[in-house]
Amino acid sequence: MKRIGFLSFGHWAETQHSQVRSAADALLQSIELAVAAEELGADGAYFRVHHFARQLGSPFPLLAAAGARTSRIELGTGIIDMRYENPLYMAEDAGAADLISGGRLQLGISRGSPEQVVDGYRYFGHVPAEGTTDADMAREHALRFLEVIEGEGFAEPHPRPMFPNPPGLLRVEPHAPGLRDRIWWGAGSRATAEWAAEQGMNLMSSTLLTEDTGVPFHQLQAEQIQRYRDAWETAGHQRESRVSVSRSIFPIVSDLDKALFWQQRESTDQVGWIDGGNARFGKTYAGEPDKLVAALAEDEAIAVADTLLLTVPNQLGVDYNAHVIESVLTHLAPELGWR
Structure with a gap:
């Protein structure tokens, strides 16, 4: 069975047609959509993280x-930009949130995406070491985070502490058992997917790859996934890895669906310029359910991934996004063998 969840960018805007007018709206509606998705039988609620933007931070x-x-x-x-993160403080926050959820966190982390401001991570107090890049710094922060959440002690205890300490070196608390195995790397290329496998992280691949070989997006992404799995096997990890892909999928089953997404029926891959190089963007899937079933059956990357994240237009509100999720679960998933 393929796990199916949603991915929200958490936009808000004070515009006429937005159902999400403020940061409070974005946060509270995100929680409500997670509740609704669970009630519908979906498997995951994932949230994008952007700094200096009217989105979830x-x-x-x-x-x-x-x-x-x-x-x-x-x-x-999907994902946390590690250029901005203090790995130890992040370990505390992640441990607390994971314990509150009963061990259900699946954290996607990465080097991050193009920013709203120039070198925004510098405002957060993080500067790449001389001779290194911001991507190098993100990986350094990620590896330190992975090390800390293992739960091994590393800090020398004070000889006269305010409260009694357990014996030995101290670790960051609270510790969340098993969280280390639930960290994903958002890989934008085949090479970074292989690096993620070497580090023992799950693979999170979105609707954008920062390279282009001329083949359709889903085939390039399927190659990325295969390279990841080959690298995972070579590394000799003892557990099974997980792979997720993101897609924009809108079954047209109502008049409102038709008004919103009818023009997206002929969507195709796009090639653009991002971060100094060519990038390939995946298409939107929109149309009547029978046509979507046929089109999605040919998506090679979805076929080999164990998790599918549906990118949702959160500004249309909780009810409509729950409708989109339910439409995929009801009209597409059974026909495609995902359920």
């Missing part, structure tokens, strides 16, 4: 709140 209060309101659904990020 700090993820852990949101994940903790959603964890307290739900009982089964996975809760995750």
